[in-house]
Amino acid sequence: MMSRLSPFSLVIGNIARKPFRTFILSSLVAVFCMAMFAGTVIGLKISTGTQLAADRLGADILFVPYGYEKSVQSSLLRGEPSSFYMDRGLVGELRGEKGVLRVTEQLFLATLKASCCSYPVQIIGFNPKTDFVVTPWMNQSLNRAMNENEVVAGCKISGNPGETIRLFGREFSIAAKLDPTGMGFDTSVFMEVDRARRLLLDSELGLLLRIPEGLDKSTFISSVLVKAEPGTDVTSLVNGLSEKYAIRYNLDFTAIADMISSISSKLSVFASVFRMFSAAVWVLAVMILAFVFTIILQERKKEFGILRIVGASKGHVRRLFVGEALLTSCMGAFCGVVLAALALGLFHTYIDVTLNLPRIGIGFGKTLLIGAGVFVMGLVTGPLACLPLLRKLGSIDSYLIMKEGE
Amino acid sequence: MKDKSFSWLGGICAVLGMLIVLTPYCIFPVCTKMMQLEGGSFAPMKCFWTARSVLGNGSIIILAGIMTCLCRTYALRAALGVMASAAGMVVVLTPSFLIGVCAGETMRCRMQTAPSLYLLGLLTIVCGLALAWRSARMARKG
Numbered sequence: 001m002m003s004r005l006s007p008f009s010l011v012i013g014n015i016a017r018k019p020f021r022t023f024i025l026s027s028l029v030a031v032f033c034m035a036m037f038a039g040t041v042i043g044l045k046i047s048t049g050t051q052l053a054a055d056r057l058g059a060d061i062l063f064v065p066y067g068y069e070k071s072v073q074s075s076l077l078r079g080e081p082s083s084f085y086m087d088r089g090l091v092g093e094l095r096g097e098k099g100v101l102r103v104t105e106q107l108f109l110a111t112l113k114a115s116c117c118s119y120p121v122q123i124i125g126f127n128p129k130t131d132f133v134v135t136p137w138m139n140q141s142l143n144r145a146m147n148e149n150e151v152v153a154g155c156k157i158s159g160n161p162g163e164t165i166r167l168f169g170r171e172f173s174i175a176a177k178l179d180p181t182g183m184g185f186d187t188s189v190f191m192e193v194d195r196a197r198r199l200l201l202d203s204e205l206g207l208l209l210r211i212p213e214g215l216d217k218s219t220f221i222s223s224v225l226v227k228a229e230p231g232t233d234v235t236s237l238v239n240g241l242s243e244k245y246a247i248r249y250n251l252d253f254t255a256i257a258d259m260i261s262s263i264s265s266k267l268s269v270f271a272s273v274f275r276m277f278s279a280a281v282w283v284l285a286v287m288i289l290a291f292v293f294t295i296i297l298q299e300r301k302k303e304f305g306i307l308r309i310v311g312a313s314k315g316h317v318r319r320l321f322v323g324e325a326l327l328t329s330c331m332g333a334f335c336g337v338v339l340a341a342l343a344l345g346l347f348h349t350y351i352d353v354t355l356n357l358p359r360i361g362i363g364f365g366k367t368l369l370i371g372a373g374v375f376v377m378g379l380v381t382g383p384l385a386c387l388p389l390l391r392k393l394g395s396i397d398s399y400l401i402m403k404e405g406e
Numbered sequence: 407m408k409d410k411s412f413s414w415l416g417g418i419c420a421v422l423g424m425l426i427v428l429t430p431y432c433i434f435p436v437c438t439k440m441m442q443l444e445g446g447s448f449a450p451m452k453c454f455w456t457a458r459s460v461l462g463n464g465s466i467i468i469l470a471g472i473m474t475c476l477c478r479t480y481a482l483r484a485a486l487g488v489m490a491s492a493a494g495m496v497v498v499l500t501p502s503f504l505i506g507v508c509a510g511e512t513m514r515c516r517m518q519t520a521p522s523l524y525l526l527g528l529l530t531i532v533c534g535l536a537l538a539w540r541s542a543r544m545a546r547k548g
Contacts, residue, residue: 019411158509187511342528346521353512 033336125196333378
């Protein structure tokens with residue numbers, strides 16, 4: 001039995017009859033959608049993710065030994081293990097400064113890359129009495145003081161509370177796991193700063209790590225984090241403190257907000273290039289589709305003439321033509337958005353590591369919104385490309401077309 | 407019986423199989439270092455065995471793709487499609503559940519190899535199912 005002929009079945013039939021042409025045209029739209037979706041998601045991640053990381057860190061100013069600003073960035077934002085040391089005397093001096101609300105110190109220890117599976121881990125020693133950076137992430141998971149042989153593990157460190165973890169050849173019990181932070185804390189292990197210092201000095205590996213000559217071995221630290229009083233101009237506070245302490249302690253000073261904005265501005269160039277590329281692909285897609293549709297129209301003039309003779313109105317023929325373009329774009333846009341989302345989802349760690357981004361997502365809702373927006377842009381590509389041809393399509397003279405070639 | 411779509415789907419399956427075989431060894435190689443055991447001896451890590459398993463499954467997918475291009479019966483093509491899908495599913499399950507990869511989140515087997523295998527495995531499943539569905543449809547039409 002023959003199925004009833006409808007505009008939709010005609011559109012489907014026409015598209016199915018030319019699978020290769022449909023595949024090529026859809027692929028063009030798909031490439032545009034993939035580039036647009038990936039560019040927008042990564043761009044948003046760069047602008048919001050880095051800022052969110054700064055907010056989550058909770059500190060305004062960071063002090064590290066001179067030359068280690070980059071190392072501490074990688075360590076705090078992405079958990080890349082590093083070790084560097086400075087004198088603890090700065091902590092006490094900063095406490096008395098005007099505009100400084102809270103001061104805390106941290107000690108960084110990187111385990112060595114012994115073999116692939118015992119991968120390097122960042123150990124962060126912190127002072128529970130003064131800390132305002134790590135503790136907020138611990139409050140829900142640990143509401144008591146840690147023992148000598150206890151550590152708190154980041155959410156992505158393997159092992160559960162109660163289990164043991166081996167660090168520098170010693171067994172430690174995992175007291176609690178940190179809440180997910182999206183930063184380097186997720187892949188770090190935390191212990192009290194004095195315990196971490198002893199661990200480093202007692203281990204044979206301590207000799208290999210860079211402890212500068214002249215440092216007091218019983219009090220050295222890696223970084224000092226400062227929270228400014230509300231309403232204080234952080235930049236002028238940094239300038240004032242750097243004049244006073246930079247040379248004496250051989251320090252690198254950085255306002256967290258400046259550090260984050262410098263990362264963002266460097267990466268936003270990359271995002272802009274990506275967006276420009278997707279815009280170029282879109283213009284190219286519209287132009288190529290318009291060119292292909294012009295050829296198709298020439299090829300199918302007789303077909304449209306017949307349709308007019310059997311009673312189809314000009315509107316029907318136009319709708320048929322636009323319908324085919326719409327369906328082709330729809331398939332391309334859908335495949336492009338789904339493939340890009342799949343690739344971004346699966347390779348998110350690789351992208352973050354390659355672009356030096358903190359591992360903070362932009363959220364499912366925003367991703368869905370971007371996906372929908374890109375899908376709509378892809379969807380209109382085909383109909384937009386065939387718009388200039390609609391007038392020509394309406395002016396087809398069935399009689400003359402059928403007489404052609406006789 | 408001469409339907410180009412079968413050659414296309416078979417060809418795509420074969421290419422996907424080839425990529426699956428090459429991924430853990432050439433494109434995104436798994437970790438090559440050995441893991442030290444408690445007793446002091448060394449042993450390969452999880453990702454090494456995942457790569458081995460994926461090599462076998464990838465070869466099956468290549469074979470299914472080539473056979474699809476060569477054979478003429480719809481029933482056999484449908485069976486090959488199901489076989490390719492099943493092998494694709496095993497490719498997805500091997501790094502995620504059956505064997506796994508190394509624990510470190512930024513290790514290359516976890517960051518590059520496993521996601522590539524998930525993506526290729528998913529595409530193989532879709533391609534195999536499309537092949538099986540089209541073969542069954544054509545068989546019904548006669």
